[in-house]
Amino acid sequence: MWDRFLFKQIDNSPLLIFRIFFGILVSLECYGAILTGWVRRTLIEPSFTFTFIGFEWLQPLPGNGMYIYFLVMGTLGICIALGYKYRFATLAFTLMWAAVYLMQKTSYNNHYYLLLLIALIMSFLPAHRNCSLDARLDPGIKTNHMPAYIKWGIVMQLFIVYTYASVAKLYGDWLDFSIIEILFKRKQGYPLIGALLQQPAVHMIVGVSGILFDLLIVPAMLWKKSRKWAFMAAVFFHMFNSIVFQIGIFPYLALAFMVFFYDPETIRKIFFRKKKPYLVSEVLIPPHKKLVLGVVGIYFLIQLVLPIRHYFIKGDVLWTEEGHRLSWRMMLRSRSGLTSFKIKNNTTGNWYLVNLEDYLTKRQKNKLKAYPDFMWQFAQRLKREYAEKGEDISVFVNARVSVNGKPHHQFIDPEVDMAQVPWGYFGHSEWILPSPLQAGD
Incomplete structure (x- = not known):
């Protein structure tokens, strides 16, 4: 039964059109980041x-090098859409995007992470075997079908x-809509809808x-x-x-x-009318079936475990x-902080107050004042x-942090030398003080 479910061959039109959409969006993301x-x-x-x-060695290229870097990534997106040198283009984009993702987290976004995952997945999928320049240049790779596990893999990733x-979202500040009020307050200057977004209803x-849509x-x-x-709800939700x-x-x-949810x-018929339809329903078991299932199983096990790891770490993740x-x-929280750094020269005993503006941009300062890893x-x-x-x-930090508009509370133990403590990769850092949020403050 599982062999038929996973390895039955289906028309590959959804994968082909997704490749085109994905490549176009990649280009828009990269060129748009410059513009x-x-x-x-x-x-x-x-x-x-x-x-x-752990990736401190990974810093941006000097001068205007990052403009060229993003131009290259945008061009790789065009290659992906056209299906030209597809394997190279997707893998190269994945590696380059991973570097951008890891080299900065001041503008961290879950969507950047999703883009990285999808690019990685697409690197291994046969999305270039029809309606592509690769298939035109090498007709031997041309095919009009794919195994069903490709569709179900994408669906599983979306489901997660x-x-x-x-x-x-099932926590207090979302359920009483207070975090939504905070997020929308920043949008009150929007024309037409700014005032509407301030309404409690x-x-x-x-x-x-x-909650229900997700x-x-x-x-x-x-x-x-x-x-x-x-689909209509998805269009409205995402356009909003x-x-x-x-x-x-x-x-x-x-x-x-959404193309993966429709009949291939x-x-x-919508996107590739001239493409030969796939009318056979055969099951093709790959020669390395166990390897394929093993790799896919490990990937999704990681995807299932990573999002819940905070339940096994001491303290409130919020x-x-x-x-x-x-x-x-x-979009679950809004953080702000009142933070200062003091340096003690351990030889002379002299103290210095660090001027953050000598080191950081405005956005970096805002992150530094509210986030422990910064x-x-x-x-x-x-x-x-x-x-x-x-x-x-020695470096001492006096940080008072507010989460979701609540009063500021002491966040870091001011007596701890932050220059000496290690970072806890897989557990709780004891220099972060206990959460006052559960006390109802």
């Missing part, structure tokens, strides 16, 4: 970037993303529909009777997010995924941030800087 100033603000103006911990996003509708969209798209209405939150290509990428023959990233916890990394940077000058120092 909107994102590359300049995030990767060129800062004197250094806050990387994922949406389901975890829905479950993550809108906050309630968005809060409830956000929870039900994949099952509703799978059921033929509800598919039309689910695109207009209100301006989150780049993600809403359009999410809509592009329907997709062929306060500590430990286990927040890579977990589809989207604080730790900056302390390590100060330690290295002074060590190069032959000075042995």
Whole structure:
């Protein structure tokens, strides 16, 4: 039964059109990052970037090198859409995007993570074997079918993303709509809809529909009777997010995924009328079946475990941030902080107050003042800087943090030398003080 479910051959039209959509969106993301100033603000103006911990060696190219870097990625997107040198283009984009993702987290976004995962998956899929320049240049690779597990793999990835996003919203500040009020308050200057977004009724509708949409969209798209209405809801939901939150290509990428829920023959008739239909229903077991199932199984096991790892880490993730990233916890919190850094010269005993503006951009300062890993990394940077000058120092942080508009509370133990403590990759850092949020503050 499982062999037939996974390895039955189906028309590959959904994968082909998704490749085209994906490539176009990749190009728009990369070229748009240059035109909107994102590359300049995030990767060129800062004197250094806050990387994922362990990747401090991964810094932006000097000068205007990152403009060229993004131009190359955008061009790779065009190659993906055209199906030209597809394997090279997708793998090269995946590696280059992974580097961008890891080299900065000041502008961290779950959607950047999803783009990385999809690019990685697409690198191994036969999305170039029809309606592509590769198939035209080498007719021997041309085919009009694919194994069904490709479709179900994409569906499974979407199910994980949406389901975890829905479950993550089941907490106090979302259920009482206070976080939605905070997020929408920033949009009150929007023309036409700015005032509407401040209405409590809108906050309630968005809060409830956000949970229900994320929870039900994949099952509703799978059921033929509800598919039309689910697709209409998806269009409205994602266009609303695109207009209100301006989150780049993600809403359009999410809509592009919808092609995998429709009958492949329907997709062929809409997008590839001249393409030969696939009318045979045969099961082709790959020679390395166990390897394929093993790799896919390990991948999805990781995808299932990563988003729940914060349940096994001491403390409230909303306060500590430990286990927040890579977990589809989207638009769940707003953080701000009142933070200062003091340096003690351990040889002379002299103390210095660090002027953050000498080191950081405005956006970096906002992150530094509210997020523990930024604080730790900056302390390590100060330690290295002074060590190069032959000075042995201690770094102390006085940080008061507010989450979701609540009062500021002491966040870091001010008596801990942050230059000396290690970073806990897989557990709780004891220098983060206990959460006051559960006390109802």
